[in-house]
Amino acid sequence: MKTQNLHQKISHRFIAIVVLFSLPFSLQAFSTFAVADSTKPEIVIPNRLFKLAAQSNVCGLDMRFTPDALQQNFGVELKTPCGYLSSKVQLASWGRWVKGVLVQSEGWAILSENEAQFEIRNVGRFRLVINLLDRCRQRTQDTLYFEIEDLSKPTMLCASALNLSLPGSSGLRSDVVTLDHEFFNKGSKDNCRISQYRVRRAFYPAVIPTMIGAGYDTNGDGKLDQQDGFDLNKDGDITDLGEYIERRGARYWTPLQSQVEFFPVDTLTSVTVELWGIDGVGAFNTCKTEVSVSSSSSADRPNPPIIKLPGEPPLSRGKDILHPNLPNPVDKEALIYYDLQQSGNVEFNVYDQQGRRVLIRQLNGTTGRNEILLQRSELGHSKGFFLYTLRTPTAVLVQKMLVL
Numbered sequence: 365m366k367t368q369n370l371h372q373k374i375s376h377r378f379i380a381i382v383v384l385f386s387l388p389f390s391l392q393a394f395s396t397f398a399v400a401d402s403t404k405p406e407i408v409i410p411n412r413l414f415k416l417a418a419q420s421n422v423c424g425l426d427m428r429f430t431p432d433a434l435q436q437n438f439g440v441e442l443k444t445p446c447g448y449l450s451s452k453v454q455l456a457s458w459g460r461w462v463k464g465v466l467v468q469s470e471g472w473a474i475l476s477e478n479e480a481q482f483e484i485r486n487v488g489r490f491r492l493v494i495n496l497l498d499r500c501r502q503r504t505q506d507t508l509y510f511e512i513e514d515l516s517k518p519t520m521l522c523a524s525a526l527n528l529s530l531p532g533s534s535g536l537r538s539d540v541v542t543l544d545h546e547f548f549n550k551g552s553k554d555n556c557r558i559s560q561y562r563v564r565r566a567f568y569p570a571v572i573p574t575m576i577g578a579g580y581d582t583n584g585d586g587k588l589d590q591q592d593g594f595d596l597n598k599d600g601d602i603t604d605l606g607e608y609i610e611r612r613g614a615r616y617w618t619p620l621q622s623q624v625e626f627f628p629v630d631t632l633t634s635v636t637v638e639l640w641g642i643d644g645v646g647a648f649n650t651c652k653t654e655v656s657v658s659s660s661s662s663a664d665r666p667n668p669p670i671i672k673l674p675g676e677p678p679l680s681r682g683k684d685i686l687h688p689n690l691p692n693p694v695d696k697e698a699l700i701y702y703d704l705q706q707s708g709n710v711e712f713n714v715y716d717q718q719g720r721r722v723l724i725r726q727l728n729g730t731t732g733r734n735e736i737l738l739q740r741s742e743l744g745h746s747k748g749f750f751l752y753t754l755r756t757p758t759a760v761l762v763q764k765m766l767v768l
């Protein structure tokens with residue numbers, strides 16, 4: 365390209381010299397001729413619409429607008445047969461933003477004029493007007509558009525395990541503690557901003573009567589399932605956005621709401637709470653925390669649960685733990701808890717008595733309590749003792765189970 369420009373430059377000069385020495389033109393006539401002859405600078409834009417991803421740490425992009433950066437980011441070529449003098453850009457956003465908040469939704473708002481680099485601090489549509497000036501003082505202007513999209517999920521941080529004491533003052537129904545999402549959140553963030561926080565809690569079948577009493581059986585059929593929920597985003601549908609009661613393994617989860625409740629019946633187990641953060645484009649992420657519930661009044665403690673459940677082991681602190689399966693021996697299904705000190709990928713394997721691996725699962729474990737639900741049918745037809753292992757980022761843990 366440079367050689368070509370040089371070549372063109374030389375041929376222009378050659379024509380000028382020939383004109384100057386061979387023809388009796390006046391100086392006025394020559395200058396008019398020279399301007400008319402030089403080729404205008406050209407801005408080659410192969411595409412006019414671009415999609416760019418916002419940086420994961422900020423809601424926007426740090427952009428440079430030098431010729432090299434324009435070429436690299438947008439494939440723009442600046443052609444100046446007469447010699448490059450300068451290129452300047454005007455950057456505008458669709459709508460006006462102040463500190464990440466949209467204050468005017470329509471119209472182009474100019475963000476920068478003639479700056480070689482600029483820190484864009486919002487997402488959305490942008491217009492870039494390029495002005496190219498060559499050494500013959502000829503200008504060309506062209507425009508391209510790009511959109512910066514937020515593709516980064518929120519980073520969720522949950523409060524460390526909580527010990528919660530119920531007031532226990534005036535009977536079962538009033539002995540309830542309600543905590544909102546802020547209570548569990550200890551500084552979650554997003555590259556843009558988290559538009560919604562939601563929270564839900566796990567419960568075992570033994571807690572169903574209490575949950576029904578607390579109003580979670582929204583269709584009033586005496587059962588808790590996916591038909592029950594709260595239409596938080598008011599689209600007439602409770603099957604979206606975790607607005608329904610969900611069963612995962614041995615536990616149920618309440619719909620996502622702005623707050624969660626703890627009841628006297630919770631004094632029997634620790635309660636896992638899940639906090640959700642949803643950013644402006646609907647990308648979400650979650651974290652979990654454990655709540656141990658105690659009641660200050662023994663008179664308010666509930667009767668033993670109607671359905672006998674195997675006790676959930678206490679959460680381990682200080683090292684990764686693979687707990688014994690519940691129940692043991694295994695008849696139809698088994699629940700296996702494991703505790704991690706740090707979230708990460710873990711591998712779960714089950715081996716039969718001959719040492720053959722009969723099951724492998726790659727799991728994404730979170731800090732604190734995790735669970736694996738195992739179906740008897742997944743283990744083939746063998747009976748007797750099986751070994752199961754969990755490979756965590758820091759340890760390989762082994763347990764034994766008896767399968768009927």
Ligand SMILES: [Ca+2]
Nearest residue numbers: 514516554643
């Ligand atoms: Ca985001």
Ligand SMILES: [Ca+2]
Nearest residue numbers: 581585587592
């Ligand atoms: Ca129901």
Ligand SMILES: [Ca+2]
Nearest residue numbers: 595597599601
């Ligand atoms: Ca809905």
